[in-house]
Amino acid sequence: MMEEVLTIPVSREIRTMLNRTPAELARDMRLYASLMLFRLGKLSSGAASEMAGIPRVMFLDLCDEYGIPISQIAPEDLRREVDNE
Template sequence: MKNKAQEMKLIPAIKLYKLGRLSSGAAANLAGIPKVLFLTKLADYGVDTFQLTEAELAEELKRA
Protein backbone atom coordinates (compact mmCIF):
# COMPACT_ATOMS: atom_id res chain seq x y z
CA MET A 1 0.00 0.00 0.00
CA LYS A 2 1.25 3.43 -0.81
CA ASN A 3 -0.11 5.45 2.08
CA LYS A 4 -2.09 5.40 5.31
CA ALA A 5 -5.37 6.27 3.59
CA GLN A 6 -5.11 3.15 1.43
CA GLU A 7 -4.16 1.04 4.44
CA MET A 8 -7.16 2.39 6.35
CA LYS A 9 -9.40 0.94 3.63
CA LEU A 10 -7.47 -2.33 3.48
CA ILE A 11 -7.55 -3.22 7.18
CA PRO A 12 -11.36 -3.27 7.57
CA ALA A 13 -11.67 -5.17 4.29
CA ILE A 14 -9.26 -7.82 5.57
CA LYS A 15 -11.12 -8.08 8.88
CA LEU A 16 -14.48 -8.52 7.16
CA TYR A 17 -12.96 -11.14 4.87
CA LYS A 18 -11.43 -12.96 7.83
CA LEU A 19 -14.80 -12.99 9.60
CA GLY A 20 -16.43 -14.43 6.50
CA ARG A 21 -18.64 -11.39 5.98
CA LEU A 22 -17.14 -10.53 2.58
CA SER A 23 -15.81 -12.60 -0.27
CA SER A 24 -12.28 -11.86 -1.42
CA GLY A 25 -13.66 -9.99 -4.42
CA ALA A 26 -15.99 -7.86 -2.32
CA ALA A 27 -13.23 -7.16 0.19
CA ALA A 28 -10.86 -6.13 -2.59
CA ASN A 29 -13.55 -3.83 -3.94
CA LEU A 30 -14.02 -2.28 -0.50
CA ALA A 31 -10.26 -1.76 -0.22
CA GLY A 32 -10.17 -0.25 -3.72
CA ILE A 33 -7.55 -2.66 -5.04
CA PRO A 34 -7.54 -5.54 -7.52
CA LYS A 35 -8.50 -8.94 -6.11
CA VAL A 36 -5.09 -10.44 -6.87
CA LEU A 37 -3.37 -7.69 -4.89
CA PHE A 38 -5.84 -8.12 -2.02
CA LEU A 39 -5.08 -11.84 -1.87
CA THR A 40 -1.35 -11.15 -1.72
CA LYS A 41 -1.83 -8.57 1.04
CA LEU A 42 -3.59 -11.12 3.27
CA ALA A 43 -0.26 -12.79 4.08
CA ASP A 44 1.16 -9.45 5.22
CA TYR A 45 -1.53 -9.38 7.90
CA GLY A 46 -1.34 -13.06 8.84
CA VAL A 47 -4.64 -14.04 7.22
CA ASP A 48 -5.02 -17.28 5.29
CA THR A 49 -5.96 -16.83 1.66
CA PHE A 50 -8.28 -19.81 1.71
CA GLN A 51 -10.57 -20.29 4.65
CA LEU A 52 -12.19 -23.69 4.82
CA THR A 53 -13.75 -25.31 7.85
CA GLU A 54 -12.70 -28.84 8.68
CA ALA A 55 -16.02 -30.13 7.30
CA GLU A 56 -15.60 -28.18 4.06
CA LEU A 57 -12.07 -29.50 3.66
CA ALA A 58 -13.25 -33.07 4.23
CA GLU A 59 -15.96 -32.58 1.60
CA GLU A 60 -13.44 -31.20 -0.88
CA LEU A 61 -11.15 -34.17 -0.28
CA LYS A 62 -14.04 -36.58 -0.98
CA ARG A 63 -14.59 -34.89 -4.34
CA ALA A 64 -10.92 -35.07 -5.33
Protein backbone atom coordinates in the same frame (compact mmCIF):
# COMPACT_ATOMS: atom_id res chain seq x y z
CA MET B 1 -22.08 2.27 -8.16
CA MET B 2 -22.00 5.53 -6.26
CA GLU B 3 -19.53 5.63 -3.39
CA GLU B 4 -20.31 7.16 -0.04
CA VAL B 5 -17.73 9.07 1.91
CA LEU B 6 -17.30 8.15 5.57
CA THR B 7 -15.54 10.45 7.97
CA ILE B 8 -13.50 8.95 10.78
CA PRO B 9 -12.00 11.42 13.23
CA VAL B 10 -8.32 10.72 13.90
CA SER B 11 -6.30 13.01 16.11
CA ARG B 12 -3.16 14.67 14.85
CA GLU B 13 -1.23 12.82 17.56
CA ILE B 14 -2.32 9.43 16.16
CA ARG B 15 -1.45 10.50 12.61
CA THR B 16 1.94 11.70 13.87
CA MET B 17 2.54 8.40 15.70
CA LEU B 18 1.74 6.52 12.51
CA ASN B 19 3.77 8.98 10.40
CA ARG B 20 1.05 9.08 7.72
CA THR B 21 -0.49 11.88 5.69
CA PRO B 22 -4.29 12.06 5.75
CA ALA B 23 -4.43 10.43 2.30
CA GLU B 24 -2.04 7.64 3.33
CA LEU B 25 -3.97 7.01 6.54
CA ALA B 26 -7.28 6.88 4.65
CA ARG B 27 -5.80 4.33 2.19
CA ASP B 28 -4.35 2.25 5.05
CA MET B 29 -7.64 2.26 6.97
CA ARG B 30 -9.58 1.14 3.88
CA LEU B 31 -7.11 -1.69 3.38
CA TYR B 32 -7.02 -2.80 7.02
CA ALA B 33 -10.81 -2.62 7.34
CA SER B 34 -11.27 -4.67 4.17
CA LEU B 35 -8.73 -7.26 5.38
CA MET B 36 -10.51 -7.60 8.72
CA LEU B 37 -13.99 -7.79 7.19
CA PHE B 38 -12.74 -10.48 4.81
CA ARG B 39 -11.10 -12.37 7.68
CA LEU B 40 -14.37 -12.26 9.64
CA GLY B 41 -16.27 -13.60 6.64
CA LYS B 42 -18.29 -10.39 6.24
CA LEU B 43 -16.98 -9.68 2.72
CA SER B 44 -15.90 -11.88 -0.17
CA SER B 45 -12.38 -11.39 -1.48
CA GLY B 46 -13.82 -9.56 -4.50
CA ALA B 47 -15.85 -7.16 -2.37
CA ALA B 48 -12.96 -6.64 0.05
CA SER B 49 -10.52 -5.89 -2.76
CA GLU B 50 -13.03 -3.41 -4.20
CA MET B 51 -13.34 -1.75 -0.80
CA ALA B 52 -9.55 -1.59 -0.51
CA GLY B 53 -9.30 -0.14 -4.01
CA ILE B 54 -6.83 -2.75 -5.24
CA PRO B 55 -6.95 -5.70 -7.66
CA ARG B 56 -8.20 -8.99 -6.18
CA VAL B 57 -4.88 -10.78 -6.82
CA MET B 58 -3.03 -8.07 -4.90
CA PHE B 59 -5.60 -8.33 -2.08
CA LEU B 60 -5.05 -12.10 -1.85
CA ASP B 61 -1.27 -11.56 -1.78
CA LEU B 62 -1.75 -9.13 1.12
CA CYS B 63 -3.89 -11.71 2.92
CA ASP B 64 -0.93 -14.08 2.74
CA GLU B 65 1.44 -11.33 3.91
CA TYR B 66 -0.78 -10.63 6.95
CA GLY B 67 -1.44 -14.32 7.70
CA ILE B 68 -5.12 -14.17 6.76
CA PRO B 69 -6.38 -17.48 5.34
CA ILE B 70 -8.07 -17.10 1.97
CA SER B 71 -10.22 -20.18 2.49
CA GLN B 72 -12.71 -20.59 5.29
CA ILE B 73 -12.62 -24.37 4.94
CA ALA B 74 -10.85 -26.04 7.86
CA PRO B 75 -8.12 -28.49 6.76
CA GLU B 76 -9.95 -31.46 8.32
CA ASP B 77 -13.17 -30.54 6.47
CA LEU B 78 -11.27 -30.34 3.21
CA ARG B 79 -9.70 -33.77 3.84
CA ARG B 80 -13.18 -35.22 4.51
CA GLU B 81 -14.49 -33.71 1.29
CA VAL B 82 -11.59 -35.14 -0.72
CA ASP B 83 -11.89 -38.56 0.93
CA ASN B 84 -15.64 -38.71 0.18
CA GLU B 85 -15.17 -38.15 -3.56
